[in-house]
Amino acid sequence: MEEKRINYLQIIYYTIAGILVGILAGAIDAVFGRVLLAITDFRNNHVMILVPFLGAAGVLILFLYQRFSPKAQKGMGLIFDTGFEKNEEIPKALIPLIMVSTWITHLFGGSAGREGVAVQIGATLSHAVGRGLEKTPLGKAGTGSKHHGKIFLIIGMAAGFGGLFQTPLAATFFALEVLVAGALFYEALLPAMAAAFTASFTSHLLGLEKFSVAVTDTLVFDAKTIGKLIIIAIIFGIAGGAFSYFLALAKEKMAAWIRQPYIRILVSGIGLSVVFLLLFQGRYCGLGTNLIAASFAGEQVYAFDFILKAALTIITLAAGFQGGEVTPLFSIGATLGVLLASVFGLPVMLIAALGYAAVFGSATNTLLAPILIGIEVFGAEQAVPFAIVCMIAFVCNGNRTIYGKQ
Numbered sequence: 001m002e003e004k005r006i007n008y009l010q011i012i013y014y015t016i017a018g019i020l021v022g023i024l025a026g027a028i029d030a031v032f033g034r035v036l037l038a039i040t041d042f043r044n045n046h047v048m049i050l051v052p053f054l055g056a057a058g059v060l061i062l063f064l065y066q067r068f069s070p071k072a073q074k075g076m077g078l079i080f081d082t083g084f085e086k087n088e089e090i091p092k093a094l095i096p097l098i099m100v101s102t103w104i105t106h107l108f109g110g111s112a113g114r115e116g117v118a119v120q121i122g123a124t125l126s127h128a129v130g131r132g133l134e135k136t137p138l139g140k141a142g143t144g145s146k147h148h149g150k151i152f153l154i155i156g157m158a159a160g161f162g163g164l165f166q167t168p169l170a171a172t173f174f175a176l177e178v179l180v181a182g183a184l185f186y187e188a189l190l191p192a193m194a195a196a197f198t199a200s201f202t203s204h205l206l207g208l209e210k211f212s213v214a215v216t217d218t219l220v221f222d223a224k225t226i227g228k229l230i231i232i233a234i235i236f237g238i239a240g241g242a243f244s245y246f247l248a249l250a251k252e253k254m255a256a257w258i259r260q261p262y263i264r265i266l267v268s269g270i271g272l273s274v275v276f277l278l279l280f281q282g283r284y285c286g287l288g289t290n291l292i293a294a295s296f297a298g299e300q301v302y303a304f305d306f307i308l309k310a311a312l313t314i315i316t317l318a319a320g321f322q323g324g325e326v327t328p329l330f331s332i333g334a335t336l337g338v339l340l341a342s343v344f345g346l347p348v349m350l351i352a353a354l355g356y357a358a359v360f361g362s363a364t365n366t367l368l369a370p371i372l373i374g375i376e377v378f379g380a381e382q383a384v385p386f387a388i389v390c391m392i393a394f395v396c397n398g399n400r401t402i403y404g405k406q
Contacts, residue, residue: 022198112323122160237396240362288331
């Protein structure tokens with residue numbers, strides 16, 4: 001009975017900590033997200049002026065990291081090392097560095113995301129909160145768990161993701177799934193959920209809007225339709241796996257070809273800026289939210305959009321620019337979905353929504369998170385097709401992931 005009481009105390013302790021981390025992460029996510037959206041609008045209105053300076057912006061980003069915290073440049077790798085009990089310290093300087101460097105990347109047109117920033121912010125906050133609480137009387141309740149550090153890390157990742165995207169269920173299971181593929185760390189379930197919901201509520205309260213689309217398309221689940229969905233799901237799985245493979249390959253090759261990081265990011269940035277301007281004057285810059293909006297608004301989506309967005313995102317991140325992969329993956333999946341819907345004669349909005357979720361899941365090697373993000377963004381009415389397609393895509397991704405240390 002005594003052992004059970006101690007476990008309940010630990011759950012209460014971690015849940016309270018999760019709420020605290022959720023408030024902090026949600027507030028920072030709101031600031032980061034709102035500034036990023038303003039920067040995106042400003043860049044879109046001044047593409048020809050700003051994008052040519054992408055190479056110089058990359059040099060500035062690298063200088064900031066090397067001047068203030070070289071260790072923070074490990075990014076998600078540092079987060080995973082901490083999660084695997086390697087006694088890594090996450091420097092607090094990571095938070096302002098990752099925020100400012102991502103703003104710079106997007107201001108000058110780099111093709112990158114934002115979730116990596118949110119997850120790193122949440123993980124850094126929770127790491128600091130966990131260390132601080134250990135010194136208080138309340139902290140004595142939590143230090144009995146042998147997974148103390150990992151629980152706090154999962155809390156932070158859930159809070160960061162949930163605060164930025166305001167999809168708390170998906171955020172909870174993303175944080176639980178992403179550290180170790182194919183395994184769920186149930187000890188952190190309730191604290192992570194508390195952190196994700198608190199962060200989501202906080203960021204929304206502070207004015208950060210959630211992206212959502214009501215997909216009302218329906219499918220008749222006959223043998224022909226199910227066969228088409230299976231083929232589409234396999235393609236989504238291959239697309240996500242291919243993105244992960246080529247991202248890792250590009251990082252390796254670019255580091256080998258141009259060993260000096262300042263020259264690498266400068267040359268890559270100059271080359272990218274030329275390509276971005278030549279390709280529809282910035283269509284593939286930034287998050288890819290323009291492509292997502294076009295996919296669900298019936299606007300022009302080209303058959304090659306998903307390939308170009310994937311390639312330019314891979315080069316941007318491999319060169320050393322900051323951001324993340326998830327929002328570009330959403331745009332890659334949505335535009336690929338529009339293409340496949342026209343090929344197979346299925347409802348465009350629904351297949352775009354399925355691609356939005358499934359390519360994200362296959363690239364991150366997660367299963368439950370993409371199903372839940374599909375439900376939270378597009379509506380519970382589509383739960384069955386999301387489950388079918390995301391499960392098949394997960395199996396067909398070649399067991400690859402954008403997180404090299406997963």
